[in-house]
Amino acid sequence: MKYAVLGDIHANLEAFDAVLEDARKAGATHYANTGDIVGYNADPRACLQKLKTMQFASVQGNHDYYAAYHDSIDSFNPAARHSISWTRKHLGIFDRKYLRQLPLILDVENFTLVHSSLKMPNLWNYMHKKRDAQGHFLNQFNPVCFLGHTHVPSVFIFDHGQIEHYRFDVLPLQKGLKYLINVGSVGQPRDRDPRACYVLYDLDNQTIELRRVAYDVETTQKKIRAAGLPFRNALRLKTGH
Secondary structure, rough: EEEEOOOOOOOOOHHHHHHHHHHHHHOOEEEEEEEOOOOOOOOOOHHHHHHHHHHOOEOOHHHHHHHOOOOOOOOHHHHHHHHHHHHHOOOOOOHHHEEEEEEEEEEEOEEEEEOOOOHHHHHOOOOOOOHHHHHHHHOOOOOEEEEEHHHHHHEEEEOOEEEEEEEEEEEEOOOOOEEEEEEEOOOEEEEEOOOOOOOEEEOOOEEEEEEEEOHHHHHHHHHHHHEEEEEEHHHHHHHOO
């Protein structure tokens, strides 16, 4: 059994399709999503439909929440605020209903999905450093948890009270440890690598592999400009930041 675990798709259909094709070739049998299906890019409805059709195990991200509801978005930066406003106008009734019913936390097999943190997930806190993960690990009961939100792939490892944090390519899992895996971003990477990012979790061999996938960035950029979304959304896709 292999799970392709991905997140922060952010309405980037070209990147999403490329990741799904790579996952299929790599032998993925199941699919999971750590949230933020919509936002920033120009294909929210197409990405939602694909995710629903493939029966992804999914949780809600902050962009999903604010696109589905009409809460204030004043705390977002201007580009994100513009993107959420645009997305709200381009979602259908059933799209919003689907996003609203997504849970903040979901247990699947022997792992957990969350967008931000298992400590007060509705606050959308970021996991950047080891101290950020301390409260999270107090609430993690499965050996593995996947999240997104920062758009930067990495692993936090909890080992008898000590936390390690680093980047990885292939991660062999050890019994007795807890792992918090940031799967990076499909639709808007921010680690200076513009390729789409996700992980492949091999449950039989207990390994997690970080995978990068090139996609048609130019087409995504053209769609962003044609939709009237912030130009910065298009520019950053080329550099991955």
